[in-house]
Amino acid sequence: MKWLRAIALVLLSVFVIIGYLGLGGASWWIYPTSSLEQDILLEIRAPRLVLALLNGMILGGAGAVFQIILRNPLAEPGITGVSTGTALTIVVALYFGWQGPVAWALPFVGMLGGLASLALLWLLAGRGANPLRLILAGVALAALAGAGISLVLNLAPNPFAFQEWSLWLMGSLANRGWEHVELLAPITLLGLVLITTQRSFINAHIFDFSTFQQFGFNVSVRSLLLLLGLTLWISGSVVSAGAISFIGLLAPHLVRLLGIYHPQKLIALSMVMGAVILVAVDAMVLLIPTRVELQLGVIAAALGAPMLLHLLARQRLINDA
């Protein structure tokens, strides 16, 4: 029964993707005939789709891992402050004029910012893997980096810069090309490898902390490797698409509502679910006719929050009955 639902999810994702590629291109079905349409498909739509899939996988997967290892259903990829730290570094770089000839270096600066945030988090949390300390240190870091971002926006040299930076912060997949995919794909893979090697460690988090401690893990080393993988994912996502909120929180909860709780399966299906949601939300961004293109992060939060509330309310009613 559970697997039937999982298969339905995969089918749904296939439909979403096909629909997404065909958006606004009613004149063709499998492959366009005119060279202009081919260019639009191959150089604009396809990289945007792949980026949406990768970002969705990252956000859904990272959300699930954080919810499991921090033993907290409210955890989401932003909770460690890594995404805000990455965003801050990029905004600062933009402020100091890192555009034009050095723009290629921007993603790497962002990644460095993410890794620096992780190092700071690790020191603040006392080099340990205590979930509560990690959450508190993460919240403090995120607040600090958030203040930094506001400061940079405050000091923006002109209204155009201000608007551009704030829009970027909301998260978007517009105007992305294959170079962004080339950056994000290896990072996604590397993060996935790091996280997959820690799967037995992640699984063991179903037990309470006291029982968990006797399982013979070197908790500090394992946590650090896992956090490194997650940091690569989250920083990669932020540098390629800005800070997209809510999907990392929503996707694992949707998967749990399908009846899937085993940590490994939960993470894998949250990746699929995150990818489906992000593609669907991005399709909506493309379809809604507005004067300027809406930002992905805005739609994600505006749709995701009520959806989560609805689902949770319904589930509580079922449980109470």
Add this chain to the structure above:
Amino acid sequence: MLELNRVTVEARLKAVSLKLPSTGLIGVIGANGAGKSTLLKAIAGQLHDFTGEIFWQDKSLTQFTPRQRRQLLSWLPQSPTIVGRLTVLEILKIGAVNLDLSSQQRQQRIATVVRDFELTLLTQRCYQELSGGEQRRVQLAVCFLNEAPLMLLDEPTSGLDIGHALKLLQDLRSKASQDHLILVAIHDLALAAQFCDQIVLLDEGHLISFGTPNEAMQNQHISSCFGIELEWFCTDNGVAILPFTKPKI
């Protein structure tokens, strides 16, 4: 041999020194707050703020790596929790981690605990839907997966009906005779007297007495720790206790 040398945990355990053999079922008894759980936690490596030393076969427990410690001891907390709607078999598979075993041996180990704790009919059931006693048996099964020479069980019989409690203590006793040292914190004095080879009696963090049930559970010790008087009824089938409060004169 398990040797405790002046183990002190601030305000909870006061300079407890003990030498325990490497086989046997040891009952740790005492009133609420006497330090039973604290003593077991200190040995299990769950506490980092204790002073004193603990040796297993003349090697300090702090010298064991996490993985070596995993093979050496198993620990059942007083009220463990397992989150998520997982089946009993999924839980056992996740719990059978970091054992120095081949995957085939690991399967056998799981099959053994499933049989020993009568979980055969429950393996595909969701843990959250089990009764309290059934959940306790699953927790115990997870704890027994590593066949550790040193087992620390904090109130293993809590939540078990009298039939399963008796069976568990009989199993622990027979396991203890095959080269295991098992420490149980236990509230039921009659069961402790009946099954344990030796008793550790604690009161407000102090070691009051240690020895066979006859030696360690003498009435003057019990009455000073629990504030009650006891009448013992011993037959070949077991031990019963009639507790009564001391009449005030």
